Amino acid sequence: MSRGQGWRRAIVLAAIAIACALPFLLSNFRLFQFTQVFIYAIALLGLNILTGFNGQISLGHGAFYALGAYTTAIMIDRWSVPYGWTIPVAGLLCLTAGFLFGIPALRLEGLYLALATFALALAVPQILKYFEHWTGGSQGIVLSKPGAPLGLTLSPDQWLYFVTLGVLILLFVLGANLLRGRTGRAIVAIRDNPIAAQAMGVNGALYKSLTFGVSAAYTGVAGALSALAIAFVAPDAFNVFLSITFLVGIVIGGLASISGAIFGGLFVQFVPNWAQEISKAAPWAIYGIFLIVFMYAMPRGIVGALRLAGARLARFRG
């Protein structure tokens, strides 16, 4: 077991080392794409905590992403708050919003929860356009990219990349600790057998709404980072397809796995581009075929397939 953990630690460290080297190897545009991958990965981890680990399906996480993005945009644009402060505020706001939404969601299960959250995702662009005074209506809000602090010779894209990477590592470590401990076991127990979990003294209602809150907070932080990275927020960017993309990301990456969020992020960022390159006429048809083939080949996502391959390898050796 300790050998496996050693390997895992080595892989994580190597991945971080590669991630730190990327800004000096790639063009600004490619780097921006990787920043996006990390942002998606944070959002996907958030959704995965809720859907993968806790078993509550959400088709509405685009709403929390939007809330995070707009929190940052409005704070910077209207109140000139330094951007660094807006990220935790966005996270806390989404934590509260998610917790509050999680309370009525307690009554719903499976399909019905998916539909209720779907409704939330659908309503977002309209609501954002309605409160024009705050959100700038359909024009959105234009921000300027924050530069690197004094003394660092990094371009804004490189700086944002490192900020995102830092937040990603922090949130993944927090997430891993949360899920590995007592709380994580309670969260998974509620998914697998709610009645047994209750009987063991797990407060189901509290844990479920708290999980909803934490999940929304992750997604909100991702939204805040995306507002900084793109330097623009507009209602139509937060349509229902964003929420569906998140769901696609966690299922492709692997449900109930932490590293799955990274693979999912890579998929949702790069596969549409590849599809575009393969066929200009019908790129989404190619994307759809990719999705279906992926699901046939790895019904439990990329991490599921890797685990299976690892298990086969171990059996082959031993």
Next chain:
Amino acid sequence: MEIFLQQVVSGLATGGIYGSVALALVMIYQATDVVNFAQGEMAMFSTYLAWSMLNAGVPYWAAFFATLAVAFVCGVVIERVVIRPVENAPVLTIVIVCIGLLVILNSVAGWIYSYIQKPFPSPFPEKPITIGNVFFGAHDLGALGVTLLVLLFLYVFFRYTTLGLAMRAAAQNPVSSRLCGIRVGWMLALGWGLAALVGAVAGLMIAPIVFLDPTMMSGILIYAFASATLGGFTSPGGAVLGGLLVGVIENLVGTYVKFIGTELKLTVALAMILVVLLVRPSGLFGRVAVHRV
């Protein structure tokens, strides 16, 4: 009062359409326990087939029934070819496959037929019918009538035929049905075929109102979800009634509540779903799911 009646009538007309798509959704859910996100796109594609036939000079009703036949076969084929390999995978995997199907159908339709809106003929006369001072669009009435006919057909099919009974049994308890000699896999395929057929009827009835383009169903699918939720995902009649309710409430609220107007109409429909779900989680007419402990 006249405005009120007029709004109710036009609400019923659009509601009938929401109801017919909702009916198709509920059918697949009943038969297979899957919410088919590609339902709207399947209907859209069938409507394009009908359009091609009409353009080639086929008379309307011939094209109508030919489209239904093709849609049924396509539904069965999709289940056999696309859904069957992931039948035993987790539910979310099936959902993702449906989403893949959605983007494929949408993209291919755009590729073949372009994204330009096309007018689509209605089989009903253009002249509106007037009773007092209220106008009834002939197409609206006709569409509502067709939806109710489909509902009646389904009711009879599921209530009084052996095949219908077998399909219901296969959905409710696959293992026992298998032991009784019902071919469960084929029943699922038939369910998809029937739902594709119902969807095609809905598409053909909607196209004259919203015009034909590859995205025509996305807005309607959302309302169909709302209707199915309101009526209950386990009740076909409830889904149609839910559609009518959503149509009427949406219109009345848009007209009379100034704060909402047309901008927040969709939000109101969605708020309605949330309230219904919170008060009656299985919808107005749905069966309450019973868990064995």
